[in-house]
Amino acid sequence: MTVISVLLILSCLLLLGSSRLHVAIRVVAAQGLLLGVLPIVRSAENLHVAILILGLSTIVSKGILLPWLMNTCLRLSGIRREIEPFVGFGPSLLCGTALLGLAVWIAVRLQLPQVPLILLTSSFFAILVGLFLMVTRRKAITQSLAYLVMENGVYGVGISMSLDFPFLVELGILLDVFVGVFLMGNLLFHLDREFEHLDADKLTELSDLSEPAPAGEERV
Amino acid sequence: MTLLLLTILLPALAGTASYFIRPHRIRRLLWGTTAVLHLALSLAAALPMNATPLDHWIGMDSLSAIFLVLTSVLFLGATVYGIGYVAREPVAPQLDSEDGSLFKNEPESIFTGAILLLLAAMTLAIVSRHLALQWVAIEATTLASAPLIYYHQNRRSLEAAWKYLILCSVGIAVALLGIFFIRMTIQDGPHELTLATLLARADTLNHKWLSTAFIFMLVGYGTKMGLAPLHTWLPDAHSEAPSPVSAMLSGALLNCAFLGILRVQQVCAAAGMASFGGDLLVLFGLVSMGLAGVFILRQADYKRMLAYSSVEHMGILALGVGLGGLGLFGSFLHAVNHSIVKAMLFLTAGNLLSRFHTKDTMKIQGACGVLPISGALWIAGFLAVTGSPPFGTFISEFTILRAGFNQGRWVVATFYVVFLLLAFVGMAGIVLRMALGRKTTDTEHATVLSAVLDSPSAAARAREPWTAVLPPLVFAVIALLLGVYLPGPLAQKLQDAAQLFGGMAK
Secondary structure (H helix, E strand, O other): OHHHHHHHHHHHHHHHHOOEHHHHHHHHHHHHHHHHHHHHHHOOOOOOHHHHHHHHHHHHHHHHHHHHHHHHHHHHHOOOEOOOOOOOHHHHHHHHHHHHHHHHHHHHHOOOOOOOHHHHHHHHHHHHHHHHHHHHOOEHHHHHHHHHHHHHHHHHHHHHOOOOOOHHHHHHHHHHHHHHHHHHHHHHHHHHHHHOOOEHHHOOOOOOOOOOOOOOHHHO | OHHHHHHHHHHHHHHHHHOOOOOHHHHHHHHHHHHHHHHHHHHHHHOOOOOOOOOOOEOOOHHHHHHHHHHHHHHHHHHHHHHHHHHHOOOOOEEOOOOOOEEOOOOHHHHHHHHHHHHHHHHHHHHEOEHHHHHHHHHHHHHHHHHHHOOOOOHHHHHHHHHHHHHHHHHHHHHHHHHHHHHHHOOOOOOOOEHHHHHHOHHHOOHHHHHHHHHHHHHHHHHHHOOOOOOOHHHHHHHHOOHHHHHHHHHHHHHHHHHHHHHHHHHHHHOOOHHHHHHHHHHHHHHHHHHHHHHHHOOOEHHHHHHHHHHHHHHHHHHHHHHOOHHHHHHHHHHHHHHHHHHHHHHHHHHHHHHHOOOEHHHOOOHHHHOHHHHHHHHHHHHHHOOOOOOHHHHHHHHHHHHHHHOOOHHHHHHHHHHHHHHHHHHHHHHHHHHHOOOOOOHHHHHHHHHHHHOHHHHHHHOOOHHHHHHHHHHHHHHHHHHHOOOHHHHHHHHHHHHOOOOOOO
């Protein structure tokens, strides 16, 4: 379990420092695999079918199907890299260490003796990194990846607290996340076609705070 | 129990089937039938007292009874309007009236399927008594409504749908974290997150964890409910969606997220922490009212104006619950009134939009002359939504004000009145000019407008189709009736609902 937690933390740091989007997708896929294995490892002594099904469906949905969808989006749109994020990759890593510190602080503050500290830390770290990526990156595709990372973190917190949610509810949560990212992927196709770019920060036609950009400017 | 399951499964199955039905007539018939049956089922499930045991995953207490019937009534109205709406929408690509680009509507089967699935998800969110199950349902409402917002498939609706999906998903993920924390409030014994368990063990819950959980769930569901400053997606989504969808989003969907917050506040109240959650709700409520008032004041788009008005009214609901006591009764009554009135306003706005082809408030003048019924409804709706007598909203807003005075919270009450007046002034200027103004100063647009109004095809369309007029008209009558007469069963349910939070005596 410690190995998984450390890998989770490393994968988040990798996401903060990498500009190549297909690397980011692979890292998120790896996170999905890790999270699929996690509940199986966590309850290795009294393993039953429900946990096995849940782990496997996590692996299939978060580890295989969604990354495949994201890759298709990426290939069709022809973008390769995250260009000019609002916070550079070096400073992002620096912020990442600060966030890691924050995650440790939160995990310690919660005072849960029966929960492995490192697992809780890595889960909170994933949530914070997801939120950080969401606000500092330009590409819409990165935002959907960031949502997935954050959701992975929430899922991790759930597992580390060993919540005994009913099986159907667990599956429902997983299904919601899957359909959510699936819809985001669909919208990404349309974004690419309509705006000919995937920069979420240029989605400014609807706003009450600033004058909207004249139509057609984005196409230049 | 079976009845409730049926209420959820009926729209879910009908929605799924809609994706596969090719002939428009059959699909529309299915849509209409489902809406009528759903209302019948909801009434059958809601009217008897204590019909279902409350320790199951789904069940019906007075609070869910109010919201379920309300949602079902709104859906029936939106269905009558919506069937006419999709039938009138052209299938071929059309020119966008705002930026001149071409766009093509979503296939009707996707639209119908999504709106029926939305109904199923909302029903589940209302009747679920397991907090995590309710989370699943509320997230499902986001997913079902995103394709509805993207119905027109143009740039603005795409932007709105994207922001909606991202922001609400993130918000709701935060709420899930809050639900995990609720689990930690139970120190030992059964850990089931059903309301029955939580309420039965309320005395033993850990207060520190409960307050943390409340904050997370308030922020998470508050995003979806549109409480400022978490509301930023709401004006976009509610203004870009087709009007029957806007009516559902503002009138019914926001209530579902509100119910999510209410459930955890219910647990807080049982655990003796009502004032902790209450103060936060009052704060969020006042901020929402104030911010929405400011944005209504300088609004140039009348659907956005209505959307901000929804933010304002969500603020009123949060404030009423936060005050507690009499405010609870006022807040639940206001939820009913607001839903009816806001649905009516969005449907009327849809009539204006389809006639004038603009959402710019400055470009519409004298709507009463062009569209007599919709114009009159537009003014009536404005009076109702700003809480003028004799509409029901006046009574509910006044009840909340009285709760504030009764508790001696003068500062809160003063801000509340000031913000209500702000919204009244802001909307009065916009709505009255649109409905009654005679001359248009923008000469270029005036010629365009007269060309639209004079062309023979426009003359044919000038008659307001009954599907577009009847639902808002009926809602207007209901809003008026609620102002002069509160039916006994409804009053009873409202009082019982307030009782769930510790009652009205305070």
